Amino acid sequence: MTADPSPIDTQAxxxxxxxAYDTGDLAEARIRFEATLAAAPDDPAHHYMLGLICKYLLxxxxxxxxxxxxxxxxxxxxxxxxxAPRWNAAIAATALGDWAEARRQWAGCxxxxxxxxxPIDTNFGxxxxxxxxxxxxxxxxxxxxxxxxxxxxxxPLSDSGYRYGDIVLHDGASTxxxxxxxSMVPVLNALQRMQTSExxxxxxxVQCPQRTDLDALIEARVPxxxxxxxxxDSIVHDCLRCSHGAPHRHDNDxxxxxxxNGQTDTEDRSRWRTERNIGIAAQSRxxxxxxxxxxxxxxxxxxxxxxDSRDAMPTAPPVRGEQWWLSPEDRSTDAAGSATGxxxx
Numbered sequence: 194m195t196a197d198p199s200p201i202d203t204q205a206x207x208x209x210x211x212x213a214y215d216t217g218d219l220a221e222a223r224i225r226f227e228a229t230l231a232a233a234p235d236d237p238a239h240h241y242m243l244g245l246i247c248k249y250l251l252x253x254x255x256x257x258x259x260x261x262x263x264x265x266x267x268x269x270x271x272x273x274x275x276x277a278p279r280w281n282a283a284i285a286a287t288a289l290g291d292w293a294e295a296r297r298q299w300a301g302c303x304x305x306x307x308x309x310x311x312p313i314d315t316n317f318g319x320x321x322x323x324x325x326x327x328x329x330x331x332x333x334x335x336x337x338x339x340x341x342x343x344x345x346x347x348x349p350l351s352d353s354g355y356r357y358g359d360i361v362l363h364d365g366a367s368t369x370x371x372x373x374x375x376s377m378v379p380v381l382n383a384l385q386r387m388q389t390s391e392x393x394x395x396x397x398x399v400q401c402p403q404r405t406d407l408d409a410l411i412e413a414r415v416p417x418x419x420x421x422x423x424x425x426d427s428i429v430h431d432c433l434r435c436s437h438g439a440p441h442r443h444d445n446d447x448x449x450x451x452x453x454n455g456q457t458d459t460e461d462r463s464r465w466r467t468e469r470n471i472g473i474a475a476q477s478r479x480x481x482x483x484x485x486x487x488x489x490x491x492x493x494x495x496x497x498x499x500x501d502s503r504d505a506m507p508t509a510p511p512v513r514g515e516q517w518w519l520s521p522e523d524r525s526t527d528a529a530g531s532a533t534g535x536x537x538x
Contacts, residue, residue, distance in 0.1 A: 216516075237278075244282070260279075260285060279302050318378065321334055323382050333349050350394065351396060362384045395472070395502045396424075398501075400468060410485075
C-alpha cells in the first residue's frame with residue numbers, strides 16, 4: 194500500500210516568501226509566492242503580495258490579475274478587502290491603459306473621477322516625485338492628473354532620463370513630504386514613464402554678472418523652448434532622509450553658525466555667484482543656442498561657457514536589492530524588526 198505524500202507546508206513556503214520580500218529580493222519573493230499559491234491557490238493575502246511584488250517589477254498584467262483575484266476572494270468570503278489591493282489594481286490598470294478597470298477600482302476606493310470613460314485628466318494637486326528611487330532618487334515637482342499619474346513641472350537632470358513635461362506613473366503610498374510654495378505635498382515614488390515629452394534637457398553653463406541677467410535668461414523665450422530653471426540654487430544634494438522630506442540632525446551639524454574663510458553661512462549665501470548652471474527644456478540644441486545668443490546681446494558681461502545634453506533613459510527597478518519603495522522610517526522599522534526576528538509585514 195502506497196503512503197500518501199506529505200502535505201505541503203504552506204506556512205513555511207509563505208514564511209520564505211515574506212523573508213525574500215523583506216530583504217528586497219523581488220525575483221526570489223515572486224518565485225516563492227508563486228509556489229505558495231500553487232499549494233494554496235485561494236489565499237487572498239498571498240495573491241495580494243504577488244500582485245504587490247509584480248507592481249515593483251512592473252509586470253502589470255500579472256499585478257492586475259493577482260490584485261483582482263485577491264479582491265474576488267475577499268468578496269466571496271464576505272470580508273473587508275481594505276484599499277490596498279484596489280489601489281494596486283488601479284495602478285496596474287492605469288499602466289495597461291485599461292481605463293474602465295481603473296475607474297472601477299478608484300470608485301471602489303471612494304475617489305471621485307470625472308467623466309465616464311477614457312483616460313483620466315483632471316486636477317489632483319501637486320506632488321514631489323522621486324525619480325528612480327532605487328538609484329540617486331532625484332526629486333522633482335509634478336502636477337497630478339489622476340491619482341497615480343503626474344506631469345513633471347521641473348527640469349530634471351539629464352542623467353535621470355526623465356524630461357520636463359513627461360507623464361509619469363507613480364506609486365500611491367506617500368514616503369514623506371516636501372514644501373511646495375506655502376504648502377506641504379506628498380513625496381511619491383515614480384514607477385515608470387508613461388508618455389515622453391518632446392523637450393529633452395540641456396545643461397547650460399553661463400556667466401551672469403547680476404541677478405537681473407539671470408532673470409532675463411530664465412524669463413526669455415524663443416520657439417522650441419518650454420522652460421528654463423536655475424539649478425545653481427534649486428539643486429541640493431540631500432541625504433536619503435532629507436530627500437524624503439524627513440529633515441533631521443546630521444553628525445556634522447553644529448548649533449553655531451559655521452565659518453567659511455571668515456564669512457558666515459548667511460553672508461556666503463548672500464553673495465552673488467556669477468557662474469550659473471541652468472536646466473533648459475528645449476526641442477533642440479538649435480533652440481537653446483538661439484535663446485542664449487539673444488540673451489547675450491542684450492546685456493554686458495553675459496557669457497556662455499558650455500551646453501551639454503545626454504541621451505539617457507530611465508532605468509528599471511532592480512529585481513534584487515534594498516526595499517527602495519519604503520520611507521526612511523519604514524526602513525528603520527524593518528531593520529529593527531529583522532534584528533529582533535520580527536517581520537515588518
